[in-house]
Amino acid sequence: xxxxxxxxxxxxxxxxxxxxxxxxxxxxxxxxxxxxxxxxxxxxxxxxxxxxxxxxxxxxxxxxxxxxxxxxxxxxxxxxxxxxxxxxxxxxxxxxxxxxxxxxxxxxxxxxxxxxxxxxxxxxxxxxxxxxxxxxxxxxxxxxxxxxxxxxxxxxxxxxxxxxxxxxxxxxxxxxxxxxx
Amino acid sequence: xxxxxxxxxxxxxxxxxxxxxxxxxxxxxxxxxxxxxxxxxxxxxxxxxxxxxxxxxxxxxxxxxxxxxxxxxxxxxxxxxxxxxxxxxxxxxxxxxxxxxxxxxxxxxxxxxxxxxxxxxxxxxxxxxxxxxxxxxxxxxxxxxxxxxxxxxxxxxxxxxxxxxxxxxxxxxxxxxxxxxxxxxxxxxxxxxxxxxxxxxxxxxxxxxxxxxxx
Numbered sequence: 001x002x003x004x005x006x007x008x009x010x011x012x013x014x015x016x017x018x019x020x021x022x023x024x025x026x027x028x029x030x031x032x033x034x035x036x037x038x039x040x041x042x043x044x045x046x047x048x049x050x051x052x053x054x055x056x057x058x059x060x061x062x063x064x065x066x067x068x069x070x071x072x073x074x075x076x077x078x079x080x081x082x083x084x085x086x087x088x089x090x091x092x093x094x095x096x097x098x099x100x101x102x103x104x105x106x107x108x109x110x111x112x113x114x115x116x117x118x119x120x121x122x123x124x125x126x127x128x129x130x131x132x133x134x135x136x137x138x139x140x141x142x143x144x145x146x147x148x149x150x151x152x153x154x155x156x157x158x159x160x161x162x163x164x165x166x167x168x169x170x171x172x173x174x175x176x177x178x179x180x181x
Numbered sequence: 182x183x184x185x186x187x188x189x190x191x192x193x194x195x196x197x198x199x200x201x202x203x204x205x206x207x208x209x210x211x212x213x214x215x216x217x218x219x220x221x222x223x224x225x226x227x228x229x230x231x232x233x234x235x236x237x238x239x240x241x242x243x244x245x246x247x248x249x250x251x252x253x254x255x256x257x258x259x260x261x262x263x264x265x266x267x268x269x270x271x272x273x274x275x276x277x278x279x280x281x282x283x284x285x286x287x288x289x290x291x292x293x294x295x296x297x298x299x300x301x302x303x304x305x306x307x308x309x310x311x312x313x314x315x316x317x318x319x320x321x322x323x324x325x326x327x328x329x330x331x332x333x334x335x336x337x338x339x340x341x342x343x344x345x346x347x348x349x350x351x352x353x354x355x356x357x358x359x360x361x362x363x364x365x366x367x368x369x370x371x372x373x374x375x376x377x378x379x380x381x382x383x384x385x386x387x388x389x390x391x392x393x394x395x396x
Contacts, residue, residue, distance in 0.1 A: 029201065040254040040377075047244030047253070054241050061264050068260025069339040069351040070320065071202055080257055 028074060035077035042084040049091055055132040056098060063087050102130035109137050109155075116153040134161035189391075190384055193371075194317030199339070203258070205376030208318050208341065211387040212309050213394050216365035217289035224292070224393055225285045231298055232282035240274040248301030251377030259339060259351065266352070269303025289361055289368065292393035302372050302386035303352070307359050309367035313343040316371060318351060329357020341371065368394065 046061070053059055063083045066076045105128040112119040116139045125136040136158045141147030193208030200206070220228075243249045252268040267275060273294055277283055283294050289306055296304045307316075323336045327347055334340070340347035349355035351373065361368055370390050374383045 032202070036254075036258050039257050043254050043257060044250060047250060050244055051241055063257075063262055063264070065262035065265060066260045069353065070260055070335070070337045071198070071339070072258070072260050076260065077258075080260075084257070 031074050032072075032077055035074065035081055038081050039077065039084060042081065042088060046084065046088055046091070049088065049095070053091070053095055055127075056095070056130060057127075059091055059094060061087070061091070098130065102128065105129045112137060112139050113155050116155050117151055120153060134158070190387055191315055193315045193341075196317070196319035199318060199320070203255075203376065205374065205378070206255075206318065207374040207380070207383070208316060209372050209374060209380070209383045209387055210314060210316055211370045211391055212314065213368045213370060213391045214366075215394060216308075216368055217287045217361050217363065217394075220285045220288045220291045221396065223396075224288060224295075227295060227393070228283045228285055228291055231295060232277060235274070235277055235283075235298060237278065240278055243271060243274055246301060248378050248382055251375055252301075252303070254377070255375035256352070261352065268352070269297050269305075270301050273297055288394060292390045295393050296386045296390035299389055300382055300386035302374075302378065302383050304370055304372045304386050304390045305349070305355070306361050306390075307348060307355070307369045307371065308361050308365040309369040310365070311359050312348050312369060313345060314369055316341050316343050316348065316369070318342070318373070321347060327354065327356045328359070330354065341373075 050061060063080070066072060066079060072080070105124050108119070108122070109124050109129065112122055112124070119139045120141075121139060123136055123138045126133045138156050138158065139153060140156055142152040142154050147153065190209055190211045193210055195206060195208070244253065249268060249270050252270070253263040256263040256266070256268060263271065273283065283291075283298070285291050293304050293306060296302070318339060319342055321334045321336055321338045321340055324333060325336075325340075325347060326333045327340075327350065334347065334350075339351040341349045341351060347356060348359045370387050372383045372386050374380060
């Protein structure tokens with residue numbers, strides 16, 4: 001096995017810079033170790049943010065790869081660390097922006113329920129308040145046009161997501177005739 | 182460099198520079214005296230139960246769990262983006278979410294799925310008669326390629342290799358002709374350990390897969 005493990009040094013045709021990270025000294029190795037720890041910490045924070053962001057959609061989580069699998073140089077590890085830190089900051093800012101909007105929408109729902117006539121036809125969905133599901137609050141008139149004319153407004157709460165569409169499986173007790181029809 | 186970790190399992194070898202650079206990196210392997218075949222009813226039932234247990238909440242919280250998180254971190258350390266090239270357990274979780282359940286394919290595939298989801302450790306398999314165990318992890322040198330794949334691998338690419346050739350990229354594509362086929366008689370199960378993942382979890386993954394394969 002040794003010849004397999006040491007052939008990176010034994011093969012002069014191979015560029016050392018591409019086989020092992022640029023610096024192989026103890027200091028360089030320690031620096032890469034530190035960067036790996038920082039990457040691990042940032043990855044944990046990004047994972048926590050990912051879980052707390054659910055069910056919000058449209059957030060960008062990708063950081064991009066420098067190409068692998070291979071041992072990365074100090075510069076490449078720094079680039080990954082910086083990209084992770086930037087992604088974390090961007091996502092936190094975006095989530096904070098959305099949280100403000102969701103808080104405002106929750107306030108709107110409360111005002112709609114208190115005074116439906118003041119919020120005619122306003123519709124707020126679960127997505128608008130940062131919650132999962134398809135429920136929505138809709139300010140609409142009771143008894144259709146009559147309610148519109150008489151000012152009888154109320155907030156209706158929808159019952160949830162529509163049922164899944166698509167072909168139904170055959171009923172379990174459906175029996176076929178002997179000729180297969 | 183190779184040694185026994187537990188009866189039946191074997192530690193693979195590791196190139197010296199990798200040992201220094203990635204403490205905790207290791208390759209564990211276990212040979213099972215059978216190939217693949219049709220999945221059994223019991224295995225399909227087990228997959229179904231696993232599908233019921235593994236819902237959206239579990240998928241979202243995967244990154245919080247120490248073992249899946251450790252693999253994500255290692256992917257970053259070797260230049261892969263785990264949101265683009267997913268870790269084995271996240272790949273299966275995504276499939277579960279897309280299809281509404283873990284799909285049964287063959288006995289071996291089902292065994293690997295069960296082991297990976299239960300343990301968080303990715304397990305892959307090779308035809309034990311077409312690779313020279315023990316396998317190990319090393320960087321490639323100029324001129325090396327994966328059999329059946331176009332082009333040479335860039336020097337320094339991390340691969341799982343036997344004594345003669347690379348048999349797969351580390352967490353990537355395998356060489357043609359080294360995987361398990363319907364004609365395979367023996368299976369070499371392989372799991373990669375990374376920093377932060379205890380050896381016992383890797384051993385458990387291998388034994389889980391072997392247990393399903395052997396019925």
